[in-house]
Amino acid sequence: MRRSTLSTMSLVALPKSRSAKEDSAMDSLRRDISKSNIYRVLAAFKDLQNGKFYQETPSDVDLPITVDEYKQVLHFLDKHRSLGGLVRDKIRYDYDQDDCILTLRMLSGVHERLCAVITKEIGRQLDAIGTGSGRQATFARRVEDMRSTSIKFPGRADSCSPDASFKYRPAKQANFVLEVSYSEMQLNLYKKADKYMRNSKGLMQEFRNSDGDPIDHAKLTLHLSDFAPTKFVKKHLQGEDADIIITGKALCDMLNAVERTVAGELDTDDEASLPSDDDEMECTSSFNGRNDDDDDTDDMEDDSASESQDSRTPERADEQT
Incomplete structure (x- = not known):
């Protein structure tokens, strides 16, 4: 326009x-x-x-x-x-x-698009949970996609920009962060994961081997309770949890599709710079806010109010520029 x-x-x-x-x-x-x-x-x-x-x-x-x-x-x-x-x-x-x-952080087109696709799938499953009724649905509707919003650490000057992050609406900052990395950056990924995972529950999952095949039994398994601080989980879910699962095969399919898409957009001379199928892939998820520092004054409304005031950010799968 x-x-x-x-x-x-x-x-x-x-x-x-x-x-x-x-x-x-x-x-x-x-x-x-x-x-x-x-x-x-x-x-x-x-x-x-x-x-x-x-x-x-x-x-x-x-x-x-x-x-x-x-x-x-x-x-x-x-x-x-x-x-x-x-x-x-x-x-x-x-x-x-x-x-x-x-x-x-100098991120490749493959990296950016893969993160967008994974984030979109997490958002899709949250939306599916949110279409129901009851505690799980109300809770899911209050999880917001914060994209790569900077994460601050209390009492420190450190700042990190994760590949993706989600925030539970009463909380002060993102509670769940996601990082995706090729194996040649593995040391940096472990270091960053350690920073995110201090005083938190976190996991690192490799999902594609050096032959480009899905790793057996590899999958990204998240829980609805991972997206909010403990005090909100106890008060608002009261033990009623739900799973969000992306299988290793699905992750590999996403990566392969992204690599083909990006390769098709590059000139022949540039294709050599693309990550190859020989690269192993890992993703790290960290549940960063497992503390009770968040203010409880902005508490959850009832189910009907939540439905009428739903402000979940729609996910875009296009590449960030």
């Missing part, structure tokens, strides 16, 4: 002014050698904003930055909304305060 000339001019004019301020602030950081780490991180964000990195850097990018420097980066992004909005909405990154590393 074409926007009107007036709307287009209005949208373009405002970021120009902010961009000039950003450029001036960036130039000041560049000249201050004591803030070189801050500048490098912000410059990387700017490069991504300008469309760089993706063709040149197929793997994740690690940038050293201390906790205090990272806080200054966040302050800069809060102050300069043009870049800050892009980082918040479009750029995937993790920060580890123990290692003082900020990792820019």
